[in-house]
Amino acid sequence: MPTLLHIDSSLFPADASASRAVTATFRKEWEAQHPDGTVIYRDLAAEPLPHLDGLAAAAGFTPAEQRTPELEAAFALRDTLASELERADAVVIGAPMYNFTIPSSLKAWLDHVIIAGRTSMAQPSTVAGTPTVVVASRGGGYGPGTPRESFEFVLNYLGKALTEMLSLDVEFIVPELTLARTNPAMADLVDLSDASKAKAHEEAAAKAKTVTARLAA
Known part of the structure; x- marks a missing residue:
């Protein structure tokens, strides 16, 4: 049965996190479509990953048969995380904007799973084409034409990292x-905020169905 990799990175619980709420909507619809499926869940705020260190980085560039026991131990977590991504038939990622970019916990996950010659820079990548939905929530407005358009480094970064480095098939909500x-300074934007939230939940449910149909085709 299909496997979903569900990653949340918000610091806040679901009732206070737009990204968690919307990824939950995606997952709920996914599970309705796949009642016997598997969900691999990573809460990067509750269980943060260590930053990539020199040994783990070096291990990724060292052929398995040449790794020392020390390198093997350093590579173990990267192998686990990459294997989870490789097992996934679909991925949903909660990526709230913090200080104009992604949470450091999500960056740590990316640094671990981007492995040259395996998930990245391989022909083909072991995760190439996996449908991936990213819920990129933000407290303000950063779209084209807004005053803070140039401050938006979530879509720009993840669009490159996930597609160019991992070759995933990415859509954003x-x-x-x-x-x-x-x-209080945003009181006049409440209606727009509510509409954006409602649209995001609708898109999440719809994309879960679309991914299901794609995998069944």
């Missing part, structure tokens, strides 16, 4: 203005 109900 972007709930915007998520702080409108808690920031």
